[in-house]
Amino acid sequence: MTPYLFLAPGLLLFAAFRLYPLLEGLRLSLTNARLGRASYQYVGLANYARLADDTRFHVSLGNTAFYTVASTLPVLAVPLLLALALNRGRLRNVLRSLFFFPFTLSVVTVGLAWLWLLDPVVGPFNYYLRTLGVPARSWLADPQTAMWAIIATTVWWVTGYYLVVYLAGLQDIPRDLYEAAALDGAGGWRSFWTITVPLLRPVLLFVVVTHVIGSFQLFGQVFVLTGGGPGDATRTVVQHLYETAFQNFFQFGAASAMAWVLFAIVLVFSVLQFRLLRGHTEF
Amino acid sequence: MATGPRRRRDAEGLALTLALLALAVLWLLPIVWVVVTSLKPTENIVRLPPEWIPWPATTxxxxxxxxxSSRTARIGRAFLNSLVIALGTVALVVLTAAMAAYPLARMRFRGRHLVFAVLVGSLMIPNAVVLVPLYVLIQRLGWxxxxxxxxxPEAATTFAFGVFLLRQFFLTMPGELEDAARIDGANAWQVFTRIVLPLSQPVLAALAIFAFRSAWNDFLWPLIAVNRPEMFPLPVALALLRGAYAAESYGPIMAGAALSAVPLLVVFVVANRRIVEGVRLSGLKG
Amino acid sequence: MTRAHSAVSRRRFLGGVTATAAAAAWPRGAVAQPKTTLTYWNGLTGADGKVMDELIDRFTRDTGIQIEQQRIPWAELYAKLQVAVPAGEGPDLALIHTVEVPHFASDGVLEAIDDATLAGKGFRGDDYLPATWQGGVFQGKRYSLPLDVPQHILYLNVKVMKEAALAGPDGKPRVPGSRDELVTMAKKMARGDTFGFAIGTSNPGRYTWGFHNLLWQNGANIYAADLKHAALAEPAAVEVAEFWGGLGNALKIAPPANANCRDAFIAGKLGMWIAGSWNFTGLREAKVDFSVAPLPRLFKQPVVWAMPHQYSFPKPKTADRTRREAAWTHVRWMTDHVAEWTLKAGQVSASRKAHGDPRVTGDPVLKTLLAQGANWQVGQPTPKWVAAENLTRPVIESVYTGQKPAKAAMEDLARQINALPE
Known part of the structure; x- marks a missing residue:
């Protein structure tokens, strides 16, 4: 009896506010429910069928996928390079703290700061570019650069977190491995690929998994920095879902269908990555 | 013989450190810019070339x-709201997660593998997926x-992660103290509160910080779950300072942004090691 | 007064800090409040908001009725109102735009106002400009009372125009008389990081109010006369979209789609600016050297976009007579003091009373705004107006940035609007 009593409060919380909504969402996605309407009907898969024709949903999916793919490498590499450098130099803990600091900010604070920095007319970033002779751009309003600006902002935001993760991982690699490699005449570059990368693989995979799952939910940066613009160039799935459910006619049924499409995608990715993770850690 | 290369390596290390310090300063410039802007009188904010010394300064x-009292989005009130929400979430998560993780780590009972698997699996559920049904639920509860x-809902989101983190820690704890307490006649609850919890302070602190951060910074859920503006937490109040048809001056927005960073900055300075430990625990065993 | 007030709220704030644990019960009663406290939502996020604050302070001193104002940007305000009122969380009073009245009324968000109440409170249609008075009515029932008429006006930056030799010998900037002239003048000013012309405050690319204004000038509109089908694929609308798309691209006179035009104007980086009347008091405060002119005729008619603010009473969960009476008291008080509002917030009043006030007629900007009255036009009275506007924003932005050609974009937008659910 005892273990169940210990588990009860947490599981109740979890079941009521996490599991139940998940399943309830599936049910809602089969209805034409709308906020403020007392009654609704089951419409089968009509919401899903409509999604097949919703070009803005397709654009959002494409943007989300683009963001996920394009941001993974910088999110993986920038903190790793920093971690390798920090691991060699001095003042490691001080530097680690400095780089970590942006991660303590909320996405809104990050967005507002960068919005002001990147202001196309009166922002400092463009000003310094112009003084360097580089033509100024409206980074966030240019369809060519808007998503990249969001990626850069995100990299700035999360680098500190992954830096700490990497540093911890690097410290777990025994020093004598490198020394032995050096005795065998391996240079820094070779020991990076033959020692660091393989031993860091679980950490690298953790970073990728965490980042990819987070990427599918991109919303805050877009809400503050571009509002999904210019046009629909940075509109994401979650933003489309949010607006469908809470701004335009409060179409709960349609939004729930979007949520489940998103969930299905994340599920497939998670399973794939989990396979990958398991396959490689058992060496 | 050996001093030559070592000195060179020292010099290299020093150069690297200096370069990294310079990079760190550059890295933090956006934050400096926020603070600098927040201290300038309104008429000095929009200036080209940008001025990095906020002089004359103003608060x-x-x-x-x-x-x-009558201002736009009442950042002061939003600050308090955020504090209540974050502390409430921390209390609820730490309590429920510790209670749930303890039997999962230290007791044998039917269904424990299933429970743990479901919890870990749920870490993959994007929050956005439950947004709409959660709204319906909270509305029906009158919340x-x-x-x-x-x-x-915030606590429910962090709960699974908390269980995961704490269970890992509980698994590594030596069992002697618990056994000794049990022999002295302590029941499971007493063992848990008097032995296990005090021994777990570092990991509990790590979880508390994690929960505080995610509750303090959450944006999407409060954006939809709060209709009365006086109940907005900080991120929502800040985001809505910026209207579409009338441009608010950057001064108050940046002041609000700077203020919103303070509590976590304090936590961060005070508990730096705990945070690193928490990230380590959460990250490496993921 | 401002100072005394902030002291009160500081005490409230500190009281709150010490009582964080118990903050669920926010100390509403920290200050003795013998009288009613009203909740009042509005989206006056510009300089006009500060003026509203001052007037409400005076109102409280006059009547003892406290007002808890909540101010969030209009788009969010409307989304929240829609959700909050059915949940019983709506305010006692809300300031909304005329185009919102139809959908809020048809969704049952607003309480209808009967003629007897209206007459009893001394509100008479004859005192108001007809278009503003009529804007409060939907399907024969009244849901709101007009306060003022926010509208567009042309701002001219004296410094920028002088530098481009676009000022007369008296130092007064030249006023463009036609679209061609406006474009020629703007081109003379646009170089480097300085822009000649813009419509809109922040994010000019998706400034629907400006786009509507141009549509109306060209005799076009969002919906056809039947208010059922989108009319945006018509040649007149496409012509406007083409001009819109040319502003930053082909003509190279306007700032980027996400520029903060107000800041650019203040910083002396923008010459001619079509923007809301609510900006001008803020420009004066920032000590910008500017003048104003009536909105130029850029297409067929010199139509001026106008959007009266309306006082409305969201439906409460349970009727509370005292609060409703207090809300009426406030509406009455503001209507009686509307000259002050006009002078400080730069919003011409909907009621005619203040129009003859010498302080109003003596102000060059207000005089210009009043003189535009004959050219005012408001949005179409359909419950779908706002939803259509939400769809319009990204589409006109993609035209502005050159992502989509004007004609295809307008056809796409018309399709989207026609597909809106009933």
Whole structure:
């Protein structure tokens, strides 16, 4: 009896506010429910069928996928390079703290700061570019650069977190491995690929998994920095879902269908990555 | 013989450190810019070339966002809301997760593998997926625009991670003390509160910080679950300072942004090691 | 007064800090409040908001009725109102735009106002400009009372125009008389990081109010006369979209789609600016050297976009007579003091009373705004107006940035609007 009593409060919380909504969402996605309407009907898969024709949903999916793919490498590499450098130099803990600091900010604070920095007319970033002779751009309003600006902002935001993760991982690699490699005449570059990368693989995979799952939910940066613009160039799935459910006619049924499409995608990715993770850690 | 290369390596290390320090300063410039802007009088904010020394300095924007009774989004009130929500979430998560993780790590009972698997699996559920049904649920409970309407779902989101983190820690704890207490006649609850919890302070602190951060910074859920503006937490109040048809000056916005960073900065300075430990624990075993 | 007030709220704030644990019960009663406290939502996020604050302070001193104002940007305000009112969390009073009245009324968000109440409170249609008075009515029932008429006006930056030799010998900037002239003048000013012309405050690319204004000038509109089908694929609308798309691209006179035009104007980086009347008091405060002119005729008619603010009473969960009476008291008080509002917030009043006030007629900007009255036009009275506007924003932005050609974009937008659910 005892273990169940210990588990009860947490599981109740979890079941009521996490599991139940998940399943309830599936049910809602089969209805034409709308906020403020007392009654609704089951419409089968009509919401899903409509999604097949919703070009803005397709654009959002494409943007989300683009963001996920394009941001993974910088999110993986920038903190790793920093971690390798920090691991060699001095003042490691001080530097680690400095780089970590942006991660303590909320996405809104990050967005507002960068919005002001990147202001196309009166922002400092463009000003310094112009003084360097580089033509100024409206980074966030240019369809060519808007998503990249969001990626850069995100990299700035999360680098500190992954830096700490990497540093911890690097410290777990025994020093004598490198020394032995050096005795065998391996240079820094070779020991990076033959020692660091393989031993860091679980950490690298953790970073990728965490980042990819987070990427599918991109919303805050877009809400503050571009509002999904210019046009629909940075509109994401979650933003489309949010607006469908809470701004335009409060179409709960349609939004729930979007949520489940998103969930299905994340599920497939998670399973794939989990396979990958398991396959490689058992060496 | 050996001093030559070592000296060279020292010099290299020093150069690397200096370069990294310079990079760190550059890295933090956006934050400096926020603070600098927040200290300038309104008429000095929009200036080209950009001015990095806020002189003459003023605290008018801070006073305005914190104390002005009739102002736009009442950052002062939002600050309090965020504090209540974050502390409430921390309390709820730490309590429920510790209670749930303990039997999962230290007791044998039917279904424990299933429970743990479901919890770990749920870490993959994007929050956005449950947004709409959660809204319907909270509305039916009458919890829209209330603290519980923000705290409870927030805690439920972090719960699974908390169990995961704490279970890992409990698994590594030596069992002797618990056994000794049990021999002295302590029941399971007493063992848990008097032995296990005190021994777990570092990991509990790590979880508390994690939960605080995610509750303090959450944006999407409060954006929809709060209809009464006086109940907005900080991120929502800040985001809505910026209207589409009338441009608010950057001064108050940046003051609000700077203020919103303070609590976590304090936590961060005080508990730096705990945070690193927490990230380590959560990250490496993921 | 401002100072005394902030002291009160500081005490409230500190009281709150010490009582964080118990903050669920926010100390509403920290200050003795013998009288009613009203909740009042509005989206006056510009300089006009500060003026509203001052007037409400005076109102409280006059009547003892406290007002808890909540101010969030209009788009969010409307989304929240829609959700909050059915949940019983709506305010006692809300300031909304005329185009919102139809959908809020048809969704049952607003309480209808009967003629007897209206007459009893001394509100008479004859005192108001007809278009503003009529804007409060939907399907024969009244849901709101007009306060003022926010509208567009042309701002001219004296410094920028002088530098481009676009000022007369008296130092007064030249006023463009036609679209061609406006474009020629703007081109003379646009170089480097300085822009000649813009419509809109922040994010000009998706400034629907400006786009509507141009549509109306060209005799076009969002919906056809039947208010059922989108009319945006018509040649007149496409012509406007083409001009819109040319502003930053082909003509190279306007700032980027996400520029903060107000800041650019203040910083002396923008010459001619079509923007809301609510900006001008803020420009004066920032000590910008500017003048104003009536909105130029850029297409067929010199139509001026106008959007009266309306006082409305969201439906409460349970009727509370005292609060409703207090809300009426406030509406009455503001209507009686509307000259002050006009002078400080730069919003011409909907009621005619203040129009003859010498302080109003003596102000060059207000005089210009009043003189535009004959050219005012408002949005179409359909419950779908706002939803259509939400769809319009990204589409006109993609035209502005050159992502989509004007004609295809307008056809796409018309399709989207026609597909809106009933």
């Amino acid at each position: 008018e924007h801070y006073r305005e966002v914190l104390f002005s 829209l625009s209330t603290y519980q309407g923000l705290i409870v």
